[in-house]
Amino acid sequence: MQTHLLGYPRIGSNRELKKACEQYWSGKTSLQELLETGKTIRNHNWKLQQEAGIDLIPSNDFSFYDQVLDMTLTVGAIPERYQDVISKESNTELDLYFAMARGYQQNDLDITAMEMTKWFDTNYHYIVPEFQKDQQFKLFSNKIINGFIEAKEAGINTKPVIIGLVTYLLLGKEKENGFDKLDLAQNLLPVYIEILKELENHGASYIQFDEPFLALDLNQKAKEVYQFIYGEIRKQFPNLKFIAATYFDGLKDNLSLAAALPVDVLHIDLVRCPEQLDEVLNTIPETLSLSLGIVDGRNIWKNDFGQSQAFIKQALNALGSERVFIAPSCSLLHSPIDLDLEKNEKTLSPEIKKWMAFAKQKVYEIVSLKKLASGNTDYPSLQQAAENKKAIDNRKVSELIHNQSVKDRAAVTTEEDAKRNSPFSVRKETQQEVLQLPLFPTTTIGSFPQTKEVRSWRAKFKKGELTAEQYDDLLKKETERTIRWQEEIGIDVLVHGEFERNDMVEYFGEQLSGFAFTQNGWVQSYGSRCVKPPVIYGDVHRPHPMTVYWSEYAQSLTKKWVKGMLTGPVTILQWSFVRDDQPRSLTCRQIALAIRDEVNDIEKAGIRIIQIDEPAIREGLPLRKAEWQDYLEWAVEAFRISASGVEDATQIHTHMCYSEFNDIIQNIAAMDADVITIECSRSQMELLNAFADFKYPNEIGPGVYDIHSPRVPSKEEMVELLKKAQAVIPAQQLWVNPDCGLKTRHWDETEKALIAMVEASRELAKSYTIEKV
Numbered sequence: 198m199q200t201h202l203l204g205y206p207r208i209g210s211n212r213e214l215k216k217a218c219e220q221y222w223s224g225k226t227s228l229q230e231l232l233e234t235g236k237t238i239r240n241h242n243w244k245l246q247q248e249a250g251i252d253l254i255p256s257n258d259f260s261f262y263d264q265v266l267d268m269t270l271t272v273g274a275i276p277e278r279y280q281d282v283i284s285k286e287s288n289t290e291l292d293l294y295f296a297m298a299r300g301y302q303q304n305d306l307d308i309t310a311m312e313m314t315k316w317f318d319t320n321y322h323y324i325v326p327e328f329q330k331d332q333q334f335k336l337f338s339n340k341i342i343n344g345f346i347e348a349k350e351a352g353i354n355t356k357p358v359i360i361g362l363v364t365y366l367l368l369g370k371e372k373e374n375g376f377d378k379l380d381l382a383q384n385l386l387p388v389y390i391e392i393l394k395e396l397e398n399h400g401a402s403y404i405q406f407d408e409p410f411l412a413l414d415l416n417q418k419a420k421e422v423y424q425f426i427y428g429e430i431r432k433q434f435p436n437l438k439f440i441a442a443t444y445f446d447g448l449k450d451n452l453s454l455a456a457a458l459p460v461d462v463l464h465i466d467l468v469r470c471p472e473q474l475d476e477v478l479n480t481i482p483e484t485l486s487l488s489l490g491i492v493d494g495r496n497i498w499k500n501d502f503g504q505s506q507a508f509i510k511q512a513l514n515a516l517g518s519e520r521v522f523i524a525p526s527c528s529l530l531h532s533p534i535d536l537d538l539e540k541n542e543k544t545l546s547p548e549i550k551k552w553m554a555f556a557k558q559k560v561y562e563i564v565s566l567k568k569l570a571s572g573n574t575d576y577p578s579l580q581q582a583a584e585n586k587k588a589i590d591n592r593k594v595s596e597l598i599h600n601q602s603v604k605d606r607a608a609v610t611t612e613e614d615a616k617r618n619s620p621f622s623v624r625k626e627t628q629q630e631v632l633q634l635p636l637f638p639t640t641t642i643g644s645f646p647q648t649k650e651v652r653s654w655r656a657k658f659k660k661g662e663l664t665a666e667q668y669d670d671l672l673k674k675e676t677e678r679t680i681r682w683q684e685e686i687g688i689d690v691l692v693h694g695e696f697e698r699n700d701m702v703e704y705f706g707e708q709l710s711g712f713a714f715t716q717n718g719w720v721q722s723y724g725s726r727c728v729k730p731p732v733i734y735g736d737v738h739r740p741h742p743m744t745v746y747w748s749e750y751a752q753s754l755t756k757k758w759v760k761g762m763l764t765g766p767v768t769i770l771q772w773s774f775v776r777d778d779q780p781r782s783l784t785c786r787q788i789a790l791a792i793r794d795e796v797n798d799i800e801k802a803g804i805r806i807i808q809i810d811e812p813a814i815r816e817g818l819p820l821r822k823a824e825w826q827d828y829l830e831w832a833v834e835a836f837r838i839s840a841s842g843v844e845d846a847t848q849i850h851t852h853m854c855y856s857e858f859n860d861i862i863q864n865i866a867a868m869d870a871d872v873i874t875i876e877c878s879r880s881q882m883e884l885l886n887a888f889a890d891f892k893y894p895n896e897i898g899p900g901v902y903d904i905h906s907p908r909v910p911s912k913e914e915m916v917e918l919l920k921k922a923q924a925v926i927p928a929q930q931l932w933v934n935p936d937c938g939l940k941t942r943h944w945d946e947t948e949k950a951l952i953a954m955v956e957a958s959r960e961l962a963k964s965y966t967i968e969k970v
């Protein structure tokens with residue numbers, strides 16, 4: 198029996214990589230220093246696993262930005278527009294790499310970044326490979342080989358982790374018509390072979406190919422490409438040992454395909470799909486070993502050793518110890534790093550902390566599981582087993598978790614609670630009477646720039662260097678300034694700016710019962726950006742109003758409407774670590790009821806427009822289409838529960854980003870928000886077609902400029918986009934707003950862009966009235 202990891206977090210236990218990258222980008226440190234930080238983190242991670250006793254330690258799980266972008270650079274799939282970055286003598290490989298990730302605005306060049314999208318159903322974002330019809334590949338970067346050599350010099354023969362060829366192609370996007378990305382497999386194969394030759398020459402014995410697509414719906418062609426590619430690789434390398442790693446779902450209908458691939462080890466995710474074990478054991482041929490993904494790589498709960506031992510025993514009985522591997526379910530990239538760093542007992546009580554394990558703790562769990570299963574039990578692992586049992590048993594019965602009144606309330610929630618009083622057509626008239634908004638009303642998505650200053654006030658307040666009163670005062674001044682400025686430039690529906698919030702999910706988690714939160718539980722979201730997901734451990738309710746204070750304050754400053762701003766139940770669920778002792782749907786309903794209480798209180802405080810953000814509703818979709826309907830039903834219902842406690846005259850907005858809307862437009866309509874704002878500008882309003890084709894009945898604010906870039910759009914561009922929108926959506930239904938919140942932007946670009954946006958709306962309104970006359 199052997200232990201291994203699919204990957205370990207690479208940001209460093211105190212976000213060293215984030216800090217080093219941002220310093221390098223701002224020109225404050227040298228390339229040498231950045232490279233040094235990377236090397237230190239890699240060596241630290243290898244040593245940690247070696248000391249714990251992991252048998253197969255991964256390399257190439259490190260990345261300065263994203264592992265998919267690493268692969269793109271490795272195989273030389275560099276889009277044409279970066280040619281000028283390559284030709285500039287002083288640019289290094291890493292400069293090219295960061296230009297692809299973040300865009301390049303220097304030396305009179307203005308080159309856009311590559312697109313970014315969600316990694317399966319996680320909150321991690323990868324950089325999307327771009328493919329041309331005649332795409333050529335060549336070995337461009339030696340990162341994989343260099344990493345292997347570096348580890349070897351540190352005394353470790355690692356298992357290089359490589360994104361499998363088929364998965365790599367499926368992650369990419371065809372940039373022109375007339376071909377299928379899978380057609381590129383033949384072209385790409387020689388580069389993979391070259392990499393494997395080098396690794397073999399340097400003494401590698403195990404290679405891990407990540408093939409998560411084997412656990413997703415595949416068409417016939419993809420299946421054939423899988424067979425072909427792995428057949429070719431096997432022919433060339435009879436002696437290398439290949440691990441095909443699947444995760445995030447079960448093999449299901451792809452089991453016979455996966456079991457027949459000529460690889461040596463198949464890794465399966467037994468956390469997401471425990472029920473697949475029986476069938477997998479019955480199906481795999483004698484030549485194939487099985488890697489059991491039993492420790493949850495996507496959550497922070499301690500492993501249930503009792504249950505895992507049962508899985509291991511079953512596999513040992515069927516296969517024998519030579520053919521069994523044990524591992525976390527997926528890469529630990531999605532776990533925070535070290536629970537030992539959590540010292541604040543107020544926000545994470547010792548009782549709850551005992552139920553949890555972060556990446557480092559999970560490494561030790563894997564090692565203990567092997568020792569226990571082999572009967573080779575030393576004192577520490579026996580002790581760990583006893584502690585594990587105590588924690589698992591305690592968590593099942595702890596009073597912290599259960600709140601009968603919350604359970605009762607969720608149980609009696611009915612369809613009626615998920616319905617507004619009147620249909621949209623009636624509400625629209627009532628709302629117009631009260632709100633008196635102009636044609637093409639302007640608004641923003643909610644947040645204004647979270648400057649270094651604002652963040653530093655919060656840091657000082659947390660350290661006790663500012664009193665609550667001083668902190669509150671500073672936030673009030675910033676809020677007032679923002680309200681005044683929006684009035685001045687003529688925005689119709691104002692927002693307070695959200696300066697009091699650290700993050701749109703963490704902020705709510707900190708105030709809801711049933712949530713714990715960490716000081717240092719950072720997880721990479723994209724590049725150097727991290728999030729600190731709160732932990733839902735018990736029944737959720739809202740002990741006190743959460744946002745009323747700031748909304749009420751902002752509304753008191755102005756005669757214009759101020760929008761109340763909330764994060765929706767599905768997004769809070771999706772971006773938190775969720776309890777695994779009840780269905781997600783039930784936890785989501787509890788959150789929905791808590792948000793409903795908040796919505797109702799904001800209304801009582803005199804706010805007539807309330808936005809409930811649901812940017813994560815689409816990424817929460819199950820990976821297999823067969824399971825979509827069930828999810829969409831409870832997710833849409835949860836949103837409606839949160840939104841339906843208000844009067845007809847109160848206008849409910851929602852916001853979504855990163856979404857393909859075509860395949861779920863019906864469900865978006867079923868959410869029945871009075872207004873939806875969506876990200877649209879990067880697709881030049883193409884996303885709107887889904888709404889137009891469906892004849893989406895409620896109001897829509899298609900984003901008129903991309904907030905992910907510092908670029909300031911002109912009024913004319915935005916008028917053009919709005920005219921495109923107006924061509925497919927009736928004018929009375931249209932709002933004017935940016936793509937997304939403005940928290941990552943600076944004030945100077947925000948000011949210029951919003952002034953131009955208001956002018957664009959006015960110009961459109963004028964030309965529309967003239968046409969009518």
Ligand code: 39S
Binds near residue numbers: 649702703772
């Ligand atoms: N998921 C979540 N949860 N939230 C989101 O907004 C998104 N948006 C999408 C999808 N998923 C999401 C992803 N986009 C950041 C920005 C956009 C993202 C994701 C993350 C981001 O900026 N993250 C910040 C970062 O990595 C951290 C934000 C945060 O929690 O830098 N900030 C804290 C705060 O404002 C403080 C964090 C901090 O580093 O209070 N404080 C310093 C420290 O502790 C001190 C700062 C100082 O002294 O000035 O060392």
Ligand code: ZN
Binds near residue numbers: 642853855876937938
């Ligand atoms: Zn957004």
